[in-house]
Amino acid sequence: MKGVLLVNLGSPESPTAKDVKPYLDEFLMDERVIDAPKWLRAFLVKGIILQTRPKKSAKAYAKIWWDEGSPLIVLSERFANKVQQHTKMPVALGMRYGKMTIKNALQELKEKGVDEVLLVPLYPHYAMSSFETVVVKVLEEQQQYFPEMEVTTLPAFYKNADYIQALSESIKDGLKDFDYDHILFSYHGIPERHIRKSDPTRFHCKIDGSCCKINSVAHNTCYRHQVYDTTEMVKAYLGLPEEQVSSSFQSRLAGDPWLKPYTDFEFVRLAKEGKKRLAVITPAFVSDCLETLEEIAMEGKEQFMEAGGENYKHIPCMNDNEAWVKVMAKWVNEWEAKGVLAVTPST
Template sequence: MNKNKGILLVNLGTPDEPTAPAVKRFLSQFLHDHRVVDLTRWIWCPVLHGIILPRRSPKVAEKYQQIWMDEGSPLLVYSRRQKEKLEKKLTLPVELGMTYGNPSILSGIQALMQRGVTDITVLPLFPQYSGTTTGAVEDALEKALGKLETKPEWTFINSYHDHPLYIKALAKTVRQQWEREGQGDFLLCSYHGIPQRYADNGDIYPQHCVETTHLLSVELDLTEKQIGMSYQSRFGREEWIKPYTDKRLESMPEEGIKHLNVVTPAFSVDCLETLEEVAEECKSVFTHAGGKIFHYVPCLNDDDAHIEMMANLITKD
């Protein structure tokens, strides 16, 4: 690869601190994005600032406090480790950018340019494409580039939901968890949800999730009775894509599934939605419904197989 090439890894983002004011700043930026909430602004903004942010920020801050690491937010900690490992493997400049919060996409681009980079490969760490995630990265990237006097060349990686090395990396983490704690009756793939309306309007995210689940089942040699999928993290009152993770968990013990493994293929690093929502809240839902054993499979994070997959994505051309 040309010596002037560099890599920008992009994830969604995280609050700077596990405090209500920091969470409020982060959620305000996140929930203002039309890609995330497409309601008319004169309707949405009063609700967001008058009701949602004042109520949710303190509650979400408490959840962040439960998972916060010594080095900071798990999402940022693991993202930094990914950056360091990938830079070492490729011997190319690698920087981080977040769609919301810090470090920003603009600061990541500027850091690369200060290191002499003139050709940037942008890798959004969302395996399955959605307008709410990867699409939002594209919007933020174009906005950031518009603020620069001199723009670098850039290449954008849309998705990697079916990449063989991604599937193998997922399978590796599942097998490692089975070796540590035993294989359960069922493997549930829990993906972050989106409103059903978005899918009806053409967002291809659900199809990507279905394909990832199928490929993982093949790699692990699991039948339809041993693996399935659902969607978590719904927000608001409208219908989201189904099945819902919490509802699925409630029904499993009645189906004879008492020992459950849960993996979250849409998340490249552990974060609030995996460490608190899945590992804690979902476990509680399952056991309350009669489940006996619940094991969460950690995200790929900075696992060597994950870094190898990223390197392959970037250098395949």
């Protein structure tokens, strides 16, 4: 019997330092998030970061927390429930970090008789710290606890035509009644070395401004190439003027070069260059979370306005909107019917 496993990032149990600390510990100790030797990772995370970061992060979570709980969890659950309404297969939801574990989600599917699983990492783009770590964790749990299960992974869908249409229409709805003079696509940031580590050729990804435009097998696992592809395809779908669109990267840690330009720097630059009405979208995420609701919708607005901006709008992620639900249902149902994946990139 076939079933679907949706996996998103995860969340602390509550917006308190007590609950944020173990969540951050699990997240930052992931070798695909901080890819240092284990001894150094433990020193950085347990010896330095976890001494101060939980309190600061808890305050940020408290600003965006809903009565129902973590926005990321609530929105992911709504999405999973809606997808379930469009398919006969059991649909389970797990989180890479936190107490909604992947193991429990696989157990839920097993108890319903599932022995063939379609894994759907809820990330449009491939990165070792998001998409890859989900796949690795699921396969580890499957091999250890559910060896009778077969797992097929839905590939990164960053430029699939159905996804681009749903994303573009969601952005179009968000832009209604907003007279923007610039749109910023802000993507989750990663260290530059992650790009090079994910390059199977070991020579193509130079992050020099041209390598992303030269066709290569490296693009299958190149986060930078994939996010810029998403921007270009949405821009083409919506007919957005070249001069009114740019991309940037948010949420970096100190000490290493991360993908540029940095979103917080862009807020200041755009305002000082006379962009007064800014719309910001965050297509690295399909569900709103701390990084979109606090860092972009709140902190980003403050940074832009302080730099001279006059009007600012954060456009929500697709979350559980019907178009996005129907796209996912189409993919999983085609897999159930044909045993093949419907997620083929547009050319």
